[in-house]
Amino acid sequence: MKNLPVPLCAGLLALSVVRLSAMELSADYHVPFTPENAIIGYFSPTKKPVLSIKSGATVRIDGGGGQRWGEGDPNAWLKENNVPVTIETCPALAETVRVLKETPRIEGVTTGHLLVGPIYIEDAEPGDSLEIRILDVTPRIPYGTVGARPGSGALGDSVPRPYTKVIPLDLKRNAGTFDDGVEIPLGPFMGVMATCPADSEGPNRKSGPPGVFGGNLDCKELVAGSTLFLPVFQKGALFYTGDPHAAQGDGEITVNAIETANTCTLQFFLRKGVKLNAPRAENSTHYLTFGLDPDLDKAMHMAIMETIDFLKEKQGYDFFKAYTLASIGVDFRVTQVVDKTQGIHGMIPKKIFTKDSDHYWYRAR
Amino acid sequence: MPASRLRYSFTTLAALSTGALALHAALKPDYHLDIDPETMPAGYYSAETPPVLKIQSGQTVEFDTLALMGLSDDNPEKFFIDNNISLDLPSVKKMIAVKKALAGKGASSAPLAGPIYIEGAQPGDTLEIRIVDIKSYTPFGINVGNPGKGGIPDVIPRPYSKVMKFDLTKNTAKFSDTVDIPLRQFQGIMAVSPTKDRGKLPSRPPYPDIGGNMDNKYLVKGTTLFLPVQIDGACFYVADPHAAQGNGEVSQSAIESSNTVTLQFFVRKDLHVQGPRAETPTHYIAMGFDVDLDAAMHHTIVNTIELLKDVKGMNFFDALSLSSVGVDYEVTEVVDITKGVHAMIPKSLFHDDQAPAYWYKE
Numbered sequence: 052m053k054n055l056p057v058p059l060c061a062g063l064l065a066l067s068v069v070r071l072s073a074m075e076l077s078a079d080y081h082v083p084f085t086p087e088n089a090i091i092g093y094f095s096p097t098k099k100p101v102l103s104i105k106s107g108a109t110v111r112i113d114g115g116g117g118q119r120w121g122e123g124d125p126n127a128w129l130k131e132n133n134v135p136v137t138i139e140t141c142p143a144l145a146e147t148v149r150v151l152k153e154t155p156r157i158e159g160v161t162t163g164h165l166l167v168g169p170i171y172i173e174d175a176e177p178g179d180s181l182e183i184r185i186l187d188v189t190p191r192i193p194y195g196t197v198g199a200r201p202g203s204g205a206l207g208d209s210v211p212r213p214y215t216k217v218i219p220l221d222l223k224r225n226a227g228t229f230d231d232g233v234e235i236p237l238g239p240f241m242g243v244m245a246t247c248p249a250d251s252e253g254p255n256r257k258s259g260p261p262g263v264f265g266g267n268l269d270c271k272e273l274v275a276g277s278t279l280f281l282p283v284f285q286k287g288a289l290f291y292t293g294d295p296h297a298a299q300g301d302g303e304i305t306v307n308a309i310e311t312a313n314t315c316t317l318q319f320f321l322r323k324g325v326k327l328n329a330p331r332a333e334n335s336t337h338y339l340t341f342g343l344d345p346d347l348d349k350a351m352h353m354a355i356m357e358t359i360d361f362l363k364e365k366q367g368y369d370f371f372k373a374y375t376l377a378s379i380g381v382d383f384r385v386t387q388v389v390d391k392t393q394g395i396h397g398m399i400p401k402k403i404f405t406k407d408s409d410h411y412w413y414r415a416r
Numbered sequence: 417m418p419a420s421r422l423r424y425s426f427t428t429l430a431a432l433s434t435g436a437l438a439l440h441a442a443l444k445p446d447y448h449l450d451i452d453p454e455t456m457p458a459g460y461y462s463a464e465t466p467p468v469l470k471i472q473s474g475q476t477v478e479f480d481t482l483a484l485m486g487l488s489d490d491n492p493e494k495f496f497i498d499n500n501i502s503l504d505l506p507s508v509k510k511m512i513a514v515k516k517a518l519a520g521k522g523a524s525s526a527p528l529a530g531p532i533y534i535e536g537a538q539p540g541d542t543l544e545i546r547i548v549d550i551k552s553y554t555p556f557g558i559n560v561g562n563p564g565k566g567g568i569p570d571v572i573p574r575p576y577s578k579v580m581k582f583d584l585t586k587n588t589a590k591f592s593d594t595v596d597i598p599l600r601q602f603q604g605i606m607a608v609s610p611t612k613d614r615g616k617l618p619s620r621p622p623y624p625d626i627g628g629n630m631d632n633k634y635l636v637k638g639t640t641l642f643l644p645v646q647i648d649g650a651c652f653y654v655a656d657p658h659a660a661q662g663n664g665e666v667s668q669s670a671i672e673s674s675n676t677v678t679l680q681f682f683v684r685k686d687l688h689v690q691g692p693r694a695e696t697p698t699h700y701i702a703m704g705f706d707v708d709l710d711a712a713m714h715h716t717i718v719n720t721i722e723l724l725k726d727v728k729g730m731n732f733f734d735a736l737s738l739s740s741v742g743v744d745y746e747v748t749e750v751v752d753i754t755k756g757v758h759a760m761i762p763k764s765l766f767h768d769d770q771a772p773a774y775w776y777k778e
Contacts, residue, residue: 197737206717206736214733218741227741230734233765235742302745302759304717309741347709351750355567355666366594371576375559378566378667379589379660380597385745385757388713395747397664406594 078111078316080104082167084146086153089115092163093255094266096247096285100171103287106321109186114241114295115147115165116312119196119215132217134194143191143312157255164243164258164267168291172321175288180327181246182320183279183290184412188239188313194219195227195297195309204306205388218309220297227298227309235298239313240273242294249284258293260392261343265330268341269308269387270396271299276413277334282327290319306389329357332396335415338365340397347388350395354383358397366404376403445478445678447471449529451510453517456527460616461626463609463647467533470649473683476548479529481603481657482511483672486558486577489519499556499579507554507674528619531609533649534681541645542687543608543652546775549678550601550637550657555582557589557659557673567666567750580671582659589660589671597660601675602635604656608643619655621754624705624715627692628653631670631749632758633661634701635694638776642684642693654679665749693723697778700727700761705754709747712757716745720759728766738765 080102082088088101102110120128125148126137138144150165172181198215201207218227220237227235245266248256252264261267265281273279281288292315299308332339340361342354358381362373380403386394401407447469455468471477487495492515496503503509518527537543560577563569580589580597588596607628610617622628627643635641643650654677661670694701702723704715720743724735742765748756 197741199733199736199740204740205714206721209718209732210736214737216733216737229738229742229765232767233738233742234767235765298741300739300741300743300745302713302717302743303740304745305736305740307737307740347713348750348755351664351709351747352568355664356571359568370573371561371578372592374561374566374568374572374667375576375578376591376595377662378561378665378669379559379662379671380591380595381662381664381666383662383664383666383747383750385713385747388710388745393710403591403595403597405596 078109080108080110082110082112084113084115084143084150084167086150088167089150089154090166090168090291091154091156092160093157093257094245094247094291095255096250096289098169100169100287100289101167103171103173104319105173106319109316109318110170111314111316112167112292113143113146113191114167114293114313114315115143115150116295116310117144117192117194117196118147118151119198134217136193141192147312160255160257164294166243166258166291166293169247169289170319171287171289172319173287174323175283175321176286177284178324178326179283180322180325181281181283181288181290182322183244183281184318184320185273185275185277185279185315186318187275187316188241190220190222190239190295190297191312191314195311197305197307197309199305199307205302205304220311235309237298238271238274239295239297240271241292241313241315242269242296242308243267243292244273244279244281245291246281246283247285247289247291260390261394262392263329263343267294267390268330268394269299269303269390270332270394271301272334272339272396273332276415277332280322280327280331302385303387303389329353331361333411335411335413336401338399338401340399341386342395343392345392347393347395350393351383354395354397358399361399446475447477449477449479451480451482451514451529453514453527456518456529458518458521458527459619461607461609461619461628461653462616463612463651465531467531467649467651470533470535471681472535473681476678476680477532478676478678479654480553480674480676481529481655482514482527482674483557483657484511484515484527485560485669485672486579487511487515489515492516501556505554511674528605528653528655530653531651532681533651534683535649537645537650537683538648539646540688542684542689543643543645543650544682544684545606545641545643545652546680547635547637547639547641547677548680550603551676552582552584552599552601552659553674553676555584556580557582557671559667559671560669561667565751566668567664597671599659600633600636601657601659602633603654603675603677604631604658604670605629605654606635606641606643607653608645609647609651611646621752622705622756623754624691629656629752630692630703630756631661631665631752632694632703632756633663634696638697638778640695642687642689644689644691652681664747665751668751691719695774697774697776698763700763702759702761703748703756705756707754709750709755709757712755713745716757716759720761723761
């Protein structure tokens with residue numbers, strides 16, 4: 052995660068500011084949500100790339116979601132839940148209906164995350180890493196849903212019946228209306244961002260549990276203005292994204308964030324020869340490390356080790372100095388406990404490094 | 417009491433009581449509890465330890481709490497000489513005297529202050545502890561780690577320690593030439609006494625009912641802690657002063673450093689918490705504890721839902737959903753045998769919050 056040379060950074064920053072100030076972000080490419088571009092529930096190393104790009108390119112990717120109508124009639128469900136759109140008036144919902152109907156399935160994987168990809172990054176090879184700058188994430192539909200099911204989520208044993216709550220999204224005020232007295236500030240992000248997993252993860256790796264390739268990290272910090280770094284395992288990296296969220300708490304305890312449909316605009320940089328053992332991230336105030344394991348204690352162990360490795364690399368520290376700093380200056384949070392492989396992330400505040408100058412591409416407004 | 421009648425009661429009744437009229441800024445403590453090695457319980461909580469002080473609900477007590485980590489029993493002066501800290505500082509003199517008096521008593525690196533008997537407190541009541549003030553008592557602190565302990569016990573090759581000097585005007589600790597840690601002083605240990613049948617409970621792990629070594633970094637000045645009273649008088653303990661810590665406390669210690677802490681106590685007959693809860697100017701905090709981090713997380717979720725039911729009158733499903741989309745779960749500590757997870761519930765979610773102004777403003 053070493054910083055780019057200063058002139059390049061300054062140039063990119065200027066470019067980004069111009070882009071971010073526009074309501075509709077311009078991007079080099081647009082990937083619409085179609086059955087050809089979509090894939091449901093798994094990552095494929097053999098699916099034909101939807102796009103092949105050079106390092107530095109920006110891509111606007113439309114995602115799908117909002118399909119809580121299940122087997123029922125979408126328009127009837129929307130009306131019943133007082134959502135003021137129909138399939139005919141809301142393109143994102145029409146696309147979602149078509150993708151659910153026409154996207155080819157493989158044996159054993161009939162449902163799962165609505166994903167888009169892969170995007171092929173030229174010259175990317177195993178052993179490199181992919182830097183993904185999240186320029187923008189915006190919900191495409193005027194609602195999101197949160198729900199719980201018996202046997203699912205962190206408290207599955209205590210949930211007596213299936214339950215869904217529809218949350219209207221007010222994008223102007225950046226808020227989700229939970230009820231008359233409760234409002235959730237929105238922080239839209241993509242639950243899934245992945246490079247195609249290594250062959251050792253098996254063919255057609257399901258997208259439910261996250262892994263060292265990223266995937267279903269469900270990390271609420273990965274909003275616009277943050278950067279995700281993923282190790283590359285396949286030629287071309289083969290980037291996938293999906294699982295759009297409008298807001299989530301650390302933990303994601305029911306197995307649902309505010310599930311919605313997002314458009315995201317991402318910029319990709321190939322970091323040649325920069326080998327990572329696990330995902331890392333950065334925003335304008337923090338560096339992030341991740342620990343992933345089915346056992347939360349082991350996920351915590353991994354997050355501590357990743358934090359120590361990061362501090363050793365960044366500061367040139369020995370083990371003891373990095374370990375001490377991790378104890379007194381780094382916050383460990385529960386990313387999610389509901390995706391089989393659970394997550395802990397370490398939040399390393401940039402402000403503790405008194406001599407660092409700020410070259411980060413995005414500044415919180 | 418039905419949940420609806422408990423709504424908003426976290427702050428309402430106490431705010432109406434006399435104690436709240438004495439604003440914290442102008443508050444002169446009713447008592448100062450001096451450090452007395454003769455009466456300090458060494459490493460355990462027990463219903464049979466005689467109280468060192470009896471107070472009324474609403475009164476404030478100022479405590480000096482000592483961090484003696486890094487000092488050896490036989491030569492406590494060596495620590496200060498090695499680290500270029502003057503032996504003439506009054507706080508240093510006191511640390512050396514207390515360490516010598518406690519030598520050989522066991523668990524002497526974090527002596528407990530207390531217990532304080534609060535008149536009128538009975539089992540089933542809640543003890544509300546307002547953290548009116550916490551200041552560093554010394555301008556230095558220490559962080560340590562040992563093989564077999566902490567969050568990565570299998571990886572630590574040898575014992576180590578690091579002493580940091582503070583800049584108390586900037587309220588930072590100097591970690592290195594390029595790293596400053598902002599200080600956020602808090603007490604690792606706050607507990608009520610267990611019932612007599614539980615005997616002597618060791619003070620190292622936290623407990624899901626009486627609190628104890630919670631090591632929760634949010635228990636700073638301006639925070640309120642709620643603990644369920646187990647015996648007559650509650651019998652409150654405080655100890656384990658910290659100058660700063662990350663969520664997780666992964667090396668087994670924070671910046672261990674002596675504090676002077678001022679606490680105000682209220683007996684809440686109207687509240688019946690089952691375990692530790694806290695409130696800050698911006699958040700409600702639910703907690704869960706277990707030797708297994710997965711189980712600690714599970715307890716914290718259950719306790720968050722109970723808190724949302726009690727304080728906000730929510731039903732199970734709404735409380736569950738809100739916990740998923742609006743509440744942040746963080747790792748409190750993974751190093752005190754019993755681990756902790758806490759939930760941060762932002763007050764800003766509730767725009768119908770009719771609770772009167774919280775007693776402390778940031």
